[in-house]
Amino acid sequence: MASRTRLVASTASGLIRASRPTLVSRTAAPVALRTFSQTHSPAAQNATGNPLSSFISANSPPTYFSSSKSLPANTIIRFVPQQTAWIVERMGKFHRILQPGLAVLLPVIDRIAYVKSLKENALEIPSQSAITADNVTLELDGVLYTRVFDAYKASYGVEDAEYAISQLAQTTMRSEIGQLSLDHVLKERANLNANITAAINEAAQDWGVTCLRYEIRDIHAPEPVVEAMHRQVTAERSKRAEILESEGQRQSAINIAEGKKQSVILASEALRAEQINMASGESEAILLKATATARGIDAVAQSIAQGKDAAQGAVSLSVAEKYVDAFAKLAKEGTSVIVPGNVGDIGGMIASAMAVYGKVNNANAKSVASNMLQGGEDTAAGRKIAELEAQLEEVENGTGDVQNAISKAMDQRLNRK
Incomplete structure (x- = not known):
């Protein structure tokens, strides 16, 4: 000792x-x-x-x-x-x-x-395998950015802080990827990185180290999965192209139909305007013609009302000429001739024609014709009336010929024209 x-x-x-x-x-x-x-x-x-x-x-x-x-x-x-x-x-x-x-x-x-x-440090996370929620095995590696905020805890809180942080990052990555499908892993890298960072910070507080951010660097999928993804992308592109092409054809057909519709509408409006104009012109023509006819009838009526005998005879003559003229047109236009049942009775025919006018007073007409003949008035109307009365008397007496009477009337009509 x-x-x-x-x-x-x-x-x-x-x-x-x-x-x-x-x-x-x-x-x-x-x-x-x-x-x-x-x-x-x-x-x-x-x-x-x-x-x-x-x-x-x-x-x-x-x-x-x-x-x-x-x-x-x-x-x-x-x-x-x-x-x-x-x-x-x-x-x-x-x-x-x-x-x-x-x-x-x-x-x-x-x-x-x-x-x-105390500086920010980049810690490389080695490649590791992880299985997604849809059972696809992925190989991932990343980079972890950390900083020591408490040197005492970083020294005495953990034996090997670097190894502990690396292992924690790997296990957290596996856990987070196991909750996502392959599509979400590829699309939601930012959310995945944020979740891994939050999980590491929660556990690394006692180590005096804070995780600033975590970045997934590479994601390696199996070769068959990569080929399937390529085919999917190609099919999606083809689908979009077909959709765009069909949309273009649809829009083109709509535009063509709209053009035809507008063309038909404009054509119908033009036809409508044309028909309206034609109808307006025809109505005006009919109105003018009716006005002229009405004026003529009024003039004749006024002449008759004033007691003009010549006017009465002229009306009777006009009715008889139109009656005969109608039969002449029927004979020219077709092979079939439509005649009334009393064609042998020329007197009845003339009487029927005169009845169209309004059953003019025969007594007044005969008296007017007699007065005109006795008075020796040499007028064209008087002569025609006299000839017609003579023919009527012959027919009524049975001595006249119906055909000769009709032919004479037609000759007179043609000579007049």
């Missing part, structure tokens, strides 16, 4: 003498510092069997986002870089976090245990 106590005391005194500052030249100072760091490092102390190794850990834990792979040595005076946090342990226990700038450490008992970078 006494020998062990003497060994510890001698070792401690030797370390204290070695740690005393000495005046050296500028060129020899770096060499002395390196020698001190090498001889007083945890590995060197373990190799020499230094009893103080029980107070200082020999194996440094893996660093997360460290500036270099090796930890900086305790050279009493150190300069901490910007955006970097150094974790100092004193006698194996957390002592403080060195901020950027000048830092003074105690030799032997102070040790820089962890170096944490």
Whole structure:
């Protein structure tokens, strides 16, 4: 027991003498510092069997986002870089976090245990397989962007933060992809990335690390699935092309039908206007003709009312001529001749013709004709009336010929024309 106590005391005194500052030249100072760091490092102390190794850990834990792979040595005076946090342990226990700038450490008992970078870091997530909700196996890889917000938790909250974050990102990705179909995975990358980021942040709070964003880099589907997707895209494009072509044909047919419709409407409106104009012209012509006829009838009626005998005879003659003229036209226009039942009775025919006018008074007509003959009035109407009366008397007496009477009347009509 006494020998062990003497060994510890001698070792401690030797370390204290070695740690005393000495005046050296500028060129020899770096060499002395390196020698001190090498001889007083945890590995060197373990190799020499230094009893103080029980107070200082020999194996440094893996660093997360460290500036270099090796930890900086305790050279009493150190300069901490910007955006970097150094974790100092004193006698194996957390002592403080060195901020950027000048830092003074105690030799032997102070040790820089962890170096944490406070910058944003990109962590590559290796490729992994995941199965979608519709049972399609995908190969995915991504990039995770993180930052240390608490150097103490990042150092002591997890053994290997980098490995833990990577594994958490992979498992979260598998879980999120298993809830989506292949189409949703391809279409909703942004939502998938946001869900993975939220899940990682929820678990990484105790590690002093925050996940800023996660980006899926590549998605590899099986070859048959890729070929099926290509065929689907081709079919979809063909479908769209056919739909657009049919829409074009439909619109073209509609335009043609609209054009024909407008053409028919315009043509019907033009025909309507033409018929209206023709009807208006015909109505005006009929009105003018009826007006002229009415005026003529009024003139004859006024003449008769005024007691003009010549007017009465002229009317009777006109009716007889029109009657005979109608039979002449029937004989010319066709082979069939329509005659009344009393064609042998020319007197009845003339009487029927005269009845059309209004059954003119025969007594007045005979008296007018007699007066005209007795008075010796040499007028064309008087002569014609006299001839007709003579023919009527012959027919009534049975001495006249019906055919001769009709032919004479027709000859007179033709001569008049």
